[in-house]
Amino acid sequence: MRAAPTQEEVRRHNLGTLLRYIHIHGATSRAELTTRLGLNRSTIGALTADLTAAGLVTEKKEAPLRTGRAGRPSLVVRPESSRVYAYSLTIEVDSLHAARIGLGGRILDRREAPRPRGMQVGDAVQPLASFVHEMRADVPPGSRYVGAGLAIAGMVRRADGMVRLAPTIGWVDEPVGDALVEEIGDVGPMFVANIADVSAMVEHTRGAAAGRDNVIYLYGDVGVGAGIIVGGQRITGHGGYGGEVGHMVVNPDGQPCSCGSRGCWETEIGEYPLLRLAGRGDRSGREAVLAVVDAAMRGDWVAQQAVRQVGEWLGLGVGNLVNIFNPEAVIFGGTLRDVYLVAAAQIRSRLNEVALPACRDEIRLRTPELGRDAALIGAAELAFERLLADPLG
Amino acid sequence: MRAAPTQEEVRRHNLGTLLRYIHIHGATSRAELTTRLGLNRSTIGALTADLTAAGLVTEKKEAPLRTGRAGRPSLVVRPESSRVYAYSLTIEVDSLHAARIGLGGRILDRREAPRPRGMQVGDAVQPLASFVHEMRADVPPGSRYVGAGLAIAGMVRRADGMVRLAPTIGWVDEPVGDALVEEIGDVGPMFVANIADVSAMVEHTRGAAAGRDNVIYLYGDVGVGAGIIVGGQRITGHGGYGGEVGHMVVNPDGQPCSCGSRGCWETEIGEYPLLRLAGRGDRSGREAVLAVVDAAMRGDWVAQQAVRQVGEWLGLGVGNLVNIFNPEAVIFGGTLRDVYLVAAAQIRSRLNEVALPACRDEIRLRTPELGRDAALIGAAELAFERLLADPLG
Numbered sequence: 001m002r003a004a005p006t007q008e009e010v011r012r013h014n015l016g017t018l019l020r021y022i023h024i025h026g027a028t029s030r031a032e033l034t035t036r037l038g039l040n041r042s043t044i045g046a047l048t049a050d051l052t053a054a055g056l057v058t059e060k061k062e063a064p065l066r067t068g069r070a071g072r073p074s075l076v077v078r079p080e081s082s083r084v085y086a087y088s089l090t091i092e093v094d095s096l097h098a099a100r101i102g103l104g105g106r107i108l109d110r111r112e113a114p115r116p117r118g119m120q121v122g123d124a125v126q127p128l129a130s131f132v133h134e135m136r137a138d139v140p141p142g143s144r145y146v147g148a149g150l151a152i153a154g155m156v157r158r159a160d161g162m163v164r165l166a167p168t169i170g171w172v173d174e175p176v177g178d179a180l181v182e183e184i185g186d187v188g189p190m191f192v193a194n195i196a197d198v199s200a201m202v203e204h205t206r207g208a209a210a211g212r213d214n215v216i217y218l219y220g221d222v223g224v225g226a227g228i229i230v231g232g233q234r235i236t237g238h239g240g241y242g243g244e245v246g247h248m249v250v251n252p253d254g255q256p257c258s259c260g261s262r263g264c265w266e267t268e269i270g271e272y273p274l275l276r277l278a279g280r281g282d283r284s285g286r287e288a289v290l291a292v293v294d295a296a297m298r299g300d301w302v303a304q305q306a307v308r309q310v311g312e313w314l315g316l317g318v319g320n321l322v323n324i325f326n327p328e329a330v331i332f333g334g335t336l337r338d339v340y341l342v343a344a345a346q347i348r349s350r351l352n353e354v355a356l357p358a359c360r361d362e363i364r365l366r367t368p369e370l371g372r373d374a375a376l377i378g379a380a381e382l383a384f385e386r387l388l389a390d391p392l393g
Numbered sequence: 394m395r396a397a398p399t400q401e402e403v404r405r406h407n408l409g410t411l412l413r414y415i416h417i418h419g420a421t422s423r424a425e426l427t428t429r430l431g432l433n434r435s436t437i438g439a440l441t442a443d444l445t446a447a448g449l450v451t452e453k454k455e456a457p458l459r460t461g462r463a464g465r466p467s468l469v470v471r472p473e474s475s476r477v478y479a480y481s482l483t484i485e486v487d488s489l490h491a492a493r494i495g496l497g498g499r500i501l502d503r504r505e506a507p508r509p510r511g512m513q514v515g516d517a518v519q520p521l522a523s524f525v526h527e528m529r530a531d532v533p534p535g536s537r538y539v540g541a542g543l544a545i546a547g548m549v550r551r552a553d554g555m556v557r558l559a560p561t562i563g564w565v566d567e568p569v570g571d572a573l574v575e576e577i578g579d580v581g582p583m584f585v586a587n588i589a590d591v592s593a594m595v596e597h598t599r600g601a602a603a604g605r606d607n608v609i610y611l612y613g614d615v616g617v618g619a620g621i622i623v624g625g626q627r628i629t630g631h632g633g634y635g636g637e638v639g640h641m642v643v644n645p646d647g648q649p650c651s652c653g654s655r656g657c658w659e660t661e662i663g664e665y666p667l668l669r670l671a672g673r674g675d676r677s678g679r680e681a682v683l684a685v686v687d688a689a690m691r692g693d694w695v696a697q698q699a700v701r702q703v704g705e706w707l708g709l710g711v712g713n714l715v716n717i718f719n720p721e722a723v724i725f726g727g728t729l730r731d732v733y734l735v736a737a738a739q740i741r742s743r744l745n746e747v748a749l750p751a752c753r754d755e756i757r758l759r760t761p762e763l764g765r766d767a768a769l770i771g772a773a774e775l776a777f778e779r780l781l782a783d784p785l786g
Contacts, residue, residue, distance in 0.1 A: 005398065155751050164751040214631040226717075230628045237623070237719025238607040241751040244716040249709055249747050251645060261712075261747050316642055319654075323637040324619075324717065326630025354642055354654050358548050358557040358634040 011047075012390055014039065018047050020388045022057055022079045023104055024205050029062075029074040048077055054392055055144060056080055056103065079104035082140070086383035087148040087187065089128050089180065090195060090375045091115070093169060093221040094286045096124055098131035100139070101380035103146075103387075105206060107373065109135045117284065121174045129183035147383030148187050150177055151195040151375045153221060158240025161192030167223060167258050191382035194236070195219060196243060196333070198378025199368070200227025201234050203331050206377075207369035212328040216321055217368075218245070220336035221286065223258075224266045230325065246270065250317055268313035271335065277306035286335055293338040304342075311343025312350050319354025322363060329364045333374070337367045404440075405783055407432065411440050413781045415450055415472045416497055417598050422455075422467040441470055447785055448537060449473055449496065472497035475533070479776035480541040480580065482521050482573065483588060483768045484508070486562060486614040487679050489517055491524035493532070494773035496539075496780075498599060500766065502528045510677065514567045522576035540776030541580050543570055544588040544768045546614060551633025554585030560616060560651050584775035587629070588612060589636060589726070591771025592761070593620025594627050596724050599770075600762035607720040610761075611638070611711075613729035614679065616651075617659045623718065639663065643710055661706035664728065670699035679728055686731040697735075704736025705743050712747025715756060722757045726767070730760045 005013070017037060022028060028036070033044050051057045062076040081102030090097040092115065099110040111131035115124060132148075139145075154166025161177040177190040200217035209215040215229040224246030228235050236242045246266035247259050254263030255273070267273060271289050275281055278292040279302050295303035318330055332340035340347060344365070351360065368374055386393075398406075410430060415421060421429070426437050444450045455469040474495030483490040485508065492503040504524035508517060525541075532538075547559025554570040570583040593610035602608040608622040617639030621628050629635045639659035640652050647656030648666070660666060664682050668674055671685040672695050688696035711723055725733035733740060737758070744753065761767055779786075 155749070157751075165749065228717075230623060230630070231626065233624065235623045235628075235718075237752070238721045238755060239719055239751065241749070242717060242719035244719075244749055244752060247716045247747070247749055248641075248713040250642060252643065252709065253646070259749055316645065320641040321717075323640045324621075324635060324714075325628075326632055326635035326637075328631045354640070356548070356558065356634070356637055356640055356652055358550075358632060359630070359637060362631060 015391045019391045027078040081106040084144045086380040088376045088380035089150045091152045099376045100135045105377045125179045125183045149191045149379035149382035151198045151379035155241045196225040196227040199374040202374040202378040204229045208366040209329045214327040215329045217331045220334040222271045265317045289335045311346030315347040315350025319351045322355040326359045331366045333368045408784045412784045420471040474499040477537045479773040481769045481773035482543045484545045492769045493528045498770045518572045518576045539780045542584045542772035542775035544591045544772035548634045589618040589620040592767040595767040595771040597622045601759040602722045605721040608722045610724045613727040615664045658710045682728045704739030708740040708743025712744045715748040719752045724759045726761045
């Protein structure tokens with residue numbers, strides 16, 4: 001139930017909608033904004049003037065964009081990517097990343113360090129904080145900071161960003177965001193989310209699933225998680241822990257899983273089974289997985305058999321998810337991207353056996369368009385969200 | 394992007410919200426409506442007067458409802474359940490049902506017939522149409538008809554209600570709704586949906602999961618489907634075919650499934666495996682399943698072993714869904730209700746092994762509050778939806 005919104009509420013809503021459009025789609029002519037947003041020219045002009053005055057966008061007369069036709073110059077609105085920024089941090093299984101991301105999703109600066117397996121929380125917080133300090137020193141004068149986001153390969157409690165469990169990282173109930181805020185200093189609140197969830201949102205808004213409202217983004221490293229978009233919304237369940245598809249039991253007689261169960265999907269498609277099948281059980285890490293994929297592409301028979309077997313299980317589990325969600329697109333992210341590239345035939349074939357025709361008949365299997373950057377851009381989105389909800393607030 | 398809504402648009406929205414509240418919660422005092430809907434007394438009075446004039450609700454001074462305290466009489470608003478009605482039809486595996494349902498979800502009249510397995514579409518349409526004709530003859534003068542809904546144990550295309558596949562019923566690509574409209578005559582459009590989906594919505598709004606926004610409703614007969622509520626919304630995927638959890642492969646070395654795959658969840662928890670395990674593979678149907686459950690409750694060892702084994706697989710699959718959805722409640726409907734009642738211990742134990750603690754720590758396992766009526770009430774909701782969206786439209 002609601003009372004009628006005031007003119008001011010409508011204006012703020014429209015400012016947010018316009019800024020979000022520019023943030024997602026980049027430079028756009030006023031004429032195109034008029035069409036896309038269904039508002040008249042004078043309203044678009046007034047909104048753009050407000051956003052320009054707030055230093056969030058710029059306007060310039062330019063030759064027509066995107067049309068390829070000659071024509072008279074049009075006013076083009078661009079996000080102030082180099083001035084308005086967020087800090088973005090990610091903790092992956094084998095690496096730590098930090099970036100400064102401009103409005104519009106542009107990576108302005110970035111840092112990266114390896115993360116040895118078994119590294120404790122405190123030991124990850126310090127290098128990430130140092131990266132922020134380094135990047136901060138280079139921020140041009142007059143820039144506007146909007147906030148910070150962290151994406152992590154673990155289960156994040158929605159209410160407060162607590163990392164409940166990061167089995168492949170080895171942490172339980174760690175307030176990683178709070179620790180980072182304390183170490184960095186003067187950074188404001190740190191928004192925390194699961195890496196598959198934020199990657200899914202970015203591929204949904206700007207990447208391989210742009211325009212598709214029902215999407216499953218699989219993220220693989222040691223384990224497997226999913227970011228799930230249903231009806232255009234990211235779904236994470238009651239406490240924020242949904243999407244743990246890696247712990248869907250697909251082989252009850254299979255291997256024990258780190259979670260204490262047996263035959264979880266990730267015991268068949270994660271890093272360890274792939275390396276073991278390839279006769280490389282003594283190795284670990286992303287590079288070792290990519291080496292198996294490379295060997296398979298070069299014709300190494302053992303590596304090929306390993307990748308094919310993983311592909312069979314990957315197709316089976318994706319088939320299960322397709323029956324449950326009837327999605328338009330499944331995106332293979334993390335190391336599953338590379339597995340998909342060499343095992344697409346096995347995956348598709350097994351998927352077709354498992355998924356009902358009605359559930360799969362419009363499905364597209366895709367690799368990420370933004371690659372590993374999706375996680376960094378997605379973590380920044382957590383911070384940009386407040387700005388986009390109320391640009392002048 | 395939007396322009397400011399007019400006063401008239403706000404009024405229509407508020408009329409819909411008030412009527413929906415009365416439709417779901419039944420008789421409610423004006424005082425309580427004021428609190429629940431956050432509008433002042435005079436606005437509630439004006440809206441109620443409009444709905445009364447339209448013949449959708451009645452108002453009467455009554456002693457206070459629900460408070461148990463003495464107090465001065467209050468104006469109580471009730472849905473016009475006996476005047477405003479929809480037709481509701483369901484096609485289950487073993488039975489056909491028809492009802493006339495009043496605003497507020499009250500069953501005013503009902504009919505039922507057995508459905509022999511293998512019955513063709515045309516043969517189901519005729520008895521259902523006859524039921525409607527019979528009920529129509531008894532409709533009191535001055536009643537207001539709002540529409541008709543059909544819930545079916547099959548996959549329904551959202552765009553047009555086409556039944557794409559009803560494997561346990563044996564139909565493929567049948568326009569059942571259209572056939573019913575033609576046979577009944579003068580009944581308006583027939584809204585069609587999956588039986589698990591509509592049952593889930595009803596248990597979510599009025600039943601075992603009222604007030605819970607993340608809910609999985611399992612519906613079992615020969616096969617198993619799910620109605621899934623995420624963030625308060627029913628999710629059915631791109632084409633409307635999601636929720637086919639019965640075809641989640643959980644035992645790759647298991648039995649062939651009617652869908653062409655192998656080891657689907659329903660090959661372990663559906664009607665056939667339960668009857669086979671109980672040594673009654675020569676029987677079929679809901680009554681045969683309930684007889685096994687009864688025998689198990691009475692101490693029949695073979696029946697107990699059968700129910701326990703099914704319970705193990707039921708717990709495993711629910712654990713998978715809990716990891717994927719992190720729901721607040723799982724409801725066991727159809728014949729799974731009865732299996733749950735005797736195998737709750739096995740189900741809970743296996744669920745706890747499979748589901749990650751964070752995903753399951755607030756989960757409630759429940760039986761439906763509305764039983765089999767949920768499907769009939771839910772099918773009627775499809776028809777009431779238009780009225781609730783714009784009561785005076």
